Amino acid sequence: MTKLSESEIKKRLNDIDGWEYRDNAIHTTFEFNDFKDAFSVMTRIAFEAEALQHHPDWTNVYSKLHISLSTHDANGITEKDFTLAKIIDTIIEGE
Numbered sequence: 001m002t003k004l005s006e007s008e009i010k011k012r013l014n015d016i017d018g019w020e021y022r023d024n025a026i027h028t029t030f031e032f033n034d035f036k037d038a039f040s041v042m043t044r045i046a047f048e049a050e051a052l053q054h055h056p057d058w059t060n061v062y063s064k065l066h067i068s069l070s071t072h073d074a075n076g077i078t079e080k081d082f083t084l085a086k087i088i089d090t091i092i093e094g095e
Contacts, residue, residue, distance in 0.1 A: 001071055001078035009077050016085050025057070025070035026081055030092055032063045041065065041091060048087045054080045056088075 004012070009021050019028045032038040038060055045067075049055045057068040067088065069081040 001074050001080055003071070003074040003076035003078055012082050016082065016089060018089075019085055021077070023068075024076055025068040026077060026085060027066070027068045028085075028088075029067070030065045032065070032095075035060075035062050037095070038063050038065050041095065044091050045088055048091070049084060052080065052084055052087075054084050056084065 006021075009026070013019055013021060013026070019026045021027075030038075030041070032041065042058070042060060042065060045056065054069075054071070057070075059066045069084055070076060071078040071080050
């Protein structure tokens with residue numbers, strides 16, 4: 001995958017709400033009603049990430065889920081990150 005330039009990243013961020021670019025990754029945070037709801041969404045994201053062979057860096061504390069996406073092989077952001085971000089947003093919208 002080809003690493004995107006900073007201007008390409010900023011342009012593509014216009015297509016996904018709630019994500020920001022910093023520290024060579026795109027980041028977002030979601031808050032749920034409780035741990036069970038957060039973990040349920042994480043499980044659904046995990047199946048999609050595995051299908052893409054592209055896995056998020058994430059942390060979960062009780063009802064909050066923090067997600068960071070970058071393509072380690074490219075040492076930056078690639079199209080894979082935006083593809084997974086859009087899938088994540090679709091999963092969240094379904095909640």
